[in-house]
Amino acid sequence: MDNRLPHEKGFHVSWDQLHRDARALAWRLQGQGPDEGQWRAVVAITRGGMAPAMIVARELDIRTVDTISVKSYNHQTQSAPRIIKSPDPQVIGDGTGILVVDDLVDTGRTLEVVRGHMPKAQIATVYAKPQGRPQVDTFITEVSQDTWIFFPWDMALQYVKPYRGSD
Numbered sequence: 001m002d003n004r005l006p007h008e009k010g011f012h013v014s015w016d017q018l019h020r021d022a023r024a025l026a027w028r029l030q031g032q033g034p035d036e037g038q039w040r041a042v043v044a045i046t047r048g049g050m051a052p053a054m055i056v057a058r059e060l061d062i063r064t065v066d067t068i069s070v071k072s073y074n075h076q077t078q079s080a081p082r083i084i085k086s087p088d089p090q091v092i093g094d095g096t097g098i099l100v101v102d103d104l105v106d107t108g109r110t111l112e113v114v115r116g117h118m119p120k121a122q123i124a125t126v127y128a129k130p131q132g133r134p135q136v137d138t139f140i141t142e143v144s145q146d147t148w149i150f151f152p153w154d155m156a157l158q159y160v161k162p163y164r165g166s167d
């Protein structure tokens with residue numbers, strides 16, 4: 001499987017916006033832990049989940065943070081997702097009491113693989129597209145399926161020509 005996705009629109013997220021949205025996610029997650037208590041650990045889906053996972057773990061005072069690495073995209077070209085690094089099985093067990101965090105869900109294929117690995121975990125993303133929504137338990141902002149989300153780590157400040165030029 002290898003397909004190029006048609007993206008009509010771009011949704012550009014600054015560091016400040018990501019920080020606010022990840023904090024909003026932490027706020028929404030409060031009290032949703034096992035038995036309304038504390039999660040045992042946060043598992044970040046690398047690489048995009050690492051920054052939001054750090055912010056959520058900070059806000060919810062969760063000190064154990066592990067990672068799962070699922071590779072499926074090369075820029076905007078998607079292929080079959082595969083786990084290239086698993087979290088510590090002694091920490092995650094079947095996922096009970098574990099909070100999984102990613103930056104976004106798009107088709108949901110990455111989360112499908114992660115759910116297979118820890119079926120009882122709660123899964124949260126900052127952003128969600130409609131196709132992947134059924135795979136995520138909690139998210140903050142939905143964008144349309146034909147939108148590509150650009151994250152601050154993939155962008156740089158640059159000069160923009162004014163609408164009206166003098167030349």
Ligand SMILES: O=P(O)(O)OC[C@H]1O[C@H](OP(=O)(O)OP(=O)(O)O)[C@H](O)[C@@H]1O
Nearest residue numbers: 046047048072073105106107108109110
């Ligand atoms: O719902 P899906 O269609 O599976 O897509 C969502 C995943 O794609 C991106 O990760 P990517 O595989 O590009 O790796 P990265 O986080 O290292 O950039 C994104 O960070 C999600 O993890």
Ligand SMILES: O=c1[nH]c(=O)c2nc[nH]c2[nH]1
Nearest residue numbers: 073106147148149150151
């Ligand atoms: O930076 C990204 N933006 C997206 O919209 C997306 N969808 C899948 N993977 C993605 N990566």
Ligand SMILES: [Mg+2]
Nearest residue numbers: 046047048049
């Ligand atoms: Mg990712």
